[in-house]
Amino acid sequence: MVTDVKIAYSPLNDAALVLVAEALGFYDSEGLNVTLSREANWSNIRDKLAYGLIDAAHILAPVPFAAALGLGPSMGRIIAPMALGANGNAVVVSHDLKAKLSDDDSLHTPLMSSARLLAREVERRRKAGEGRLVFAVPFTWSPHHFVLRHWAASAGLDPERQLQWVVLPPSRMADMLKDGVVDGFCSGSPWPQTAHLMGRGQLLFADPDYWSLKPEKVLGVRAAWAEDNPYATISLVRALLRAALWANRPANRDDLMRILARHVYVNAPQEAISLALSQGGAGYTLDPETATFPWISHAKWFMGQLVRWGWVEPDHDFDHLARHIYRPDLWRQAASGLGLNAPEADEKDEGGHSEPWVLPASPAPIIMPANRLFDGGVFRCR
Structure with a gap:
């Protein structure tokens, strides 16, 4: 049947x-x-x-x-x-904002450091009488929104009052960034990588930098x-x-990228898909x-x-x-x-594992990857 x-x-x-x-x-x-x-x-x-x-x-x-x-x-x-x-998401910001959130010329900035620099930029804009920084997310009740709010709040910012939020489809975010409508966005791959490759913004951090799993x-x-x-x-x-x-399976990676790139599926440049799936990319597991x-x-x-x-x-x-x-x-x-x-079990601690660890499972234990939040926090249900 x-x-x-x-x-x-x-x-x-x-x-x-x-x-x-x-x-x-x-x-x-x-x-x-x-x-x-x-x-x-x-x-x-x-x-x-x-x-x-x-x-x-x-x-x-x-x-x-x-x-x-x-x-x-x-x-x-x-x-x-x-x-x-x-995992699988990444944050892209304008070239101007990236420079202000970076201590050096590296592509990625540690989140606690970049959050403090974000708070400094928010204060500078307030004193200068400039508008709030605008960040785009694909949906209000989304992990993307939670990540950006948590990141900003880690430096003492009030995300509701001190930042502005807009909801946009991921495929439109790069254009909105290029046109100055938004200062940054968080979305699923390969759209952040597409924006980066087109020169419309710069990658700031990806999901594994925020929470390794x-x-x-x-x-x-x-x-x-x-x-x-x-x-x-x-x-x-x-x-x-x-x-x-x-x-x-690593042997199927190239075929996986070709499947995703098909016009009827994701329909994005294979180079962007590859960048997202590569080591140091968006960490999609x-x-x-x-x-x-x-x-x-x-x-x-x-x-x-x-x-x-x-x-x-x-x-x-x-x-x-x-x-x-x-x-x-x-x-x-x-x-x-x-x-x-x-x-x-149906629950586990979220965070607290900076190295691979052993999860009790049947018929054999599972070797789990690191499970670490960027601010060292641990979420416990008990």
Whole structure:
């Protein structure tokens, strides 16, 4: 029996698993007839999920929580049975601002240092009677927005009062930077790298500089569809985990870049895609064991950011909501036949690991990459 599935995605490198699964026939071999829909912005994807126009999507991890907490349309619950990798974003600023945020001529500036220089520039502009610095993000309730706010706040800035925020599609951000409409932006790759290669701005930092194993996108599935199609839901997750196994192999890197660069997929210069995926790039991690598990601790961190920045009140049962949306049980079912090790717990400390470490898992432990936040913070659910 073949199940029809409509899946939306944004043209970004971190849609790789969704795209590879189609390109290599993993959906077909799992009994799924998948129709992909490339969308111009995250609002389209959110609304199509909410109104049942699609069944699943490559989506910003905070969006299902924002919807459940009353931020935007909520016509039905969205579950997340897996993450679609880790990292993948970068921050680009104007040439002028980059010079002011740098102590030397290096491409990357340590975040604490650049945050202090940002605060100095904000104060200079205030004294000179100039307008606030403007930063673009692809969606209000997005990891991109959380990263920039946390970075600015680490130097004592109030991101709400002392900076200005605009929402733009990632593909338009480079033009807005070139035209002086914004001073910087954070978006998914390969658009920051495209802006850099076109000379429209300079890379300031990438996700791994902020959080070495930062959660970003998830597979969002309409809960009603998943309940009506339990076997197809597991098949969908399994197809994407198979895509991760393939994409994570170094021997397949060139083929992965060619797939992403296709006109019908990301449709960006292969040079920009390569720069983002290269060592020292945006750090996009596809390893299925270390970057696709839907951690309850990630869910709570995202909801904590919604509270931190004043978008929701703290009087919610966040543990219940996290487990209502993130579904590690479905990940474990899908992974069981693929030879993957499954974490024994659903939560872990986020941050605090500056070196690789051992995660208890079954049937064998998982060697996890470093899990470090730039300011040394550790997020604990307990």
